[in-house]
Amino acid sequence: xxxxxxxxxxxxxxxxxxxxxxxxxxxxxxDDLWKSLYLESELKNSTALEWRGTWRSTFLRLPEEPNxxxxxxxxxxxxxxxxxxxxxxxxxxxxxxxxxxxQIARFETxxxxxFAGQWARKPFILTKxxxxxPAFRDWNLEYFSTKYRDVVFRAExxxxxxxxxxxxMTTTSDESPVxxxxxxxxxxxxxxxxxxxxxxxxxxxxxxxxxxxLLGAERPAHRWLIxxxxxxxxxxxxxxxxxxxxxxxxxxxxxWIMFPPGAxxxxxxxxxDSSEVTSPLSIAEWLLEFHAEARQSPGCIEGICEMGxxxxxxxxxxxxxxxxxxxxxxxxxxxxxxxxxxxxxxxxAFLKDKADQVTGFKRDVTDPYQLFTNRLREKHPDLLxxxxxxxxxxxxxxxxxxxxxxxxxxxDSGVGFSFGFGGDDEDIP
Numbered sequence: 001x002x003x004x005x006x007x008x009x010x011x012x013x014x015x016x017x018x019x020x021x022x023x024x025x026x027x028x029x030x031d032d033l034w035k036s037l038y039l040e041s042e043l044k045n046s047t048a049l050e051w052r053g054t055w056r057s058t059f060l061r062l063p064e065e066p067n068x069x070x071x072x073x074x075x076x077x078x079x080x081x082x083x084x085x086x087x088x089x090x091x092x093x094x095x096x097x098x099x100x101x102x103q104i105a106r107f108e109t110x111x112x113x114x115f116a117g118q119w120a121r122k123p124f125i126l127t128k129x130x131x132x133x134p135a136f137r138d139w140n141l142e143y144f145s146t147k148y149r150d151v152v153f154r155a156e157x158x159x160x161x162x163x164x165x166x167x168x169m170t171t172t173s174d175e176s177p178v179x180x181x182x183x184x185x186x187x188x189x190x191x192x193x194x195x196x197x198x199x200x201x202x203x204x205x206x207x208x209x210x211x212x213x214l215l216g217a218e219r220p221a222h223r224w225l226i227x228x229x230x231x232x233x234x235x236x237x238x239x240x241x242x243x244x245x246x247x248x249x250x251x252x253x254x255x256w257i258m259f260p261p262g263a264x265x266x267x268x269x270x271x272x273d274s275s276e277v278t279s280p281l282s283i284a285e286w287l288l289e290f291h292a293e294a295r296q297s298p299g300c301i302e303g304i305c306e307m308g309x310x311x312x313x314x315x316x317x318x319x320x321x322x323x324x325x326x327x328x329x330x331x332x333x334x335x336x337x338x339x340x341x342x343x344x345x346x347x348x349a350f351l352k353d354k355a356d357q358v359t360g361f362k363r364d365v366t367d368p369y370q371l372f373t374n375r376l377r378e379k380h381p382d383l384l385x386x387x388x389x390x391x392x393x394x395x396x397x398x399x400x401x402x403x404x405x406x407x408x409x410x411x412d413s414g415v416g417f418s419f420g421f422g423g424d425d426e427d428i429p
Contacts, residue, residue: 002027003079011037011059026072026080031055031174044158051160051167064171086175086284091231091324094287095255095304102295104256104303104311112208120244120338123258123317125303126204126310130248135201136308139250139328141166144227151188153225155180169229169326176282177232185225193223201330204310207246210334211344211383214375220360220368226329233322235286236268236279239313240359241368242350243333244343248310252327255304257291261316263299266290268318275357283322315343337383345387345394348373 006014006027011034018028034056043049043059053064105124130136149163155178160168165180172178186193191200203210212219220241233254238261239245247254259265267290269278280286294300304324305311313319315335335347351358351369361368376384 003030003033006030006033007036015060022070022072023075023077025070026075026077029056030080030083032083034059035174039157047152047159047161047164049160049164051164051171053171054173083175086282086288087173087231089231089284089287091255091287091322094291095302095324098302099295102300102302104258104301106303110206112206115206116208116337117339119312120336121314121342122312123256123301123303123314124312125305126206126312127306127308129204129206129310130201130250131308133201133248134199135330136248136250141227141251141326141328144328148189153180153182153185153188153227155182165227169227172229175284177229179232179234180225180227182225183221183223186223201248203332203334204246207312207334207336209337211337211347211376211380212243212333212335212372214379215372218362218365218371220358222334222360223330223332226331227327228323229326230323231284233283234320235281235283236265236318236320237277238316238318239333241333242315242343242346243335244315245313245331245333246310247305247313247321247329247331249305249307250328250330251307252329253304253306253324254311254321254327254329255302255324256311256319256321257294257300257302258313258320259294259297259301259318260299261318263297263318265318266293266297274354283320286320287322315346341383341387341390344383345390348387349391 006017009017014028014033014037018025031054034054038044038055038059041059049058052058052062056062057064105119105122107124107126108128109126110119110124144162145166149166150161152159152161153165155165155168158178168178182188186200192198193201195202212222222243226247265279267279267286270276280289295302303311307327336343338344348369351372355369358368365371373384376387
């Protein structure tokens with residue numbers, strides 16, 4: 001309750017209250033309080049701001065190691081201790097000894113035919129797929145620090161130069177380190193992406209055509225540069241707009257734990273319309289509380305994607321990912337052409353039926369569903385017709401299940417469960 005109260009105080013009040021006693025000194029120095037103040041202030045928009053080791057020192061522009069620190073050895077608080085525990089967990093405890101039945105499949109390479117026919121709906125890791133990329137050959141943290149030190153990148157809710165972010169990466173003790181996740185990196189770094197000559201990286205051939213490319217300049221955000229320290233990553237989520245994704249590790253290593261679309265993920269609670277997901281605030285919290293249960297749960301698969309490897313995330317799959325060491329990665333979302341057109345039909349259904357959850361489009365795109373289906377009708381009318389047929393068949397199947405549930409089976413005794421609304425005998429929608 002005290003920590004919740006402190007969240008309402010401004011910087012001056014926190015400093016004065018922290019002078020009252022040892023316990024309040026420790027509580028008012030909680031870096032989460034100062035991180036919130038920083039993110040709510042104009043300072044987060046200042047690219048000239050210098051990272052000073054902690055959010056408090058950075059916000060107050062104090063030296064990195066202020067003099068006169070008070071000894072708080074006699075202060076005991078589970079609430080204050082919890083973030084410390086989470087920021088010092090041993091990741092190897094959770095990433096080692098993966099059961100054989102949980103292992104993500106690994107291949108050196110895979111053909112597009114095999115992907116479209118057998119693997120488009122399954123996660124897998126490719127071990128020899130990006131070795132020809134100039135990005136893989138040239139990029140590392142030292143290269144970025146030299147060539148892009150003054151470039152401003154988006155790191156969650158802050159815009160920092162890479163020099164500032166590097167200082168943060170190497171000194172942070174945050175329970176949930178801020179993750180550099182920039183969708184405009186190609187323009188900022190002045191690099192070309194794609195199959196043309198001189199490209200820095202390109203989509204692996206095994207994934208085949210990407211149907212979202214039909215949207216051209218109106219395509220939603222779909223590619224990101226990812227950089228972060230050890231323990232940074234993403235808590236459980238599904239990729240946006242019912243897309244699939246691939247994630248290539250340029251430097252470092254990442255641990256992945258994944259569940260299929262319909263699975264109940266331990267510690268993750270989803271609203272009935274899937275618009276809201278509630279889960280532990282940090283990766284460390286989830287690992288501490290739910291990892292052991294998750295490893296024993298149906299559908300769970302795990303794996304470590306090493307430097308030079310690429311992981312495929314199928315549409316609709318839940319996934320948590322954490323950096324095992326400081327690293328760089330590239331990721332891109334796409335809509336593949338699988339043999340059963342599952343991904344295309346899911347993307348179309350999402351754009352149509354969950355318009356309030358569609359993300360990444362520019363504001364002037366008011367109807368992504370109509371835009372996408374029009375482009376498909378122009379370029380691939382056969383694919384559109386088949387995908388719409390799949391969706392119609394699914395709706396009919398759901399309707400039959402509903403009719404059976406409320407009306408009984410006609411081959412039974414003729415008495416089934418039914419209900420009405422004040423004598424209205426119209427079909428229930």
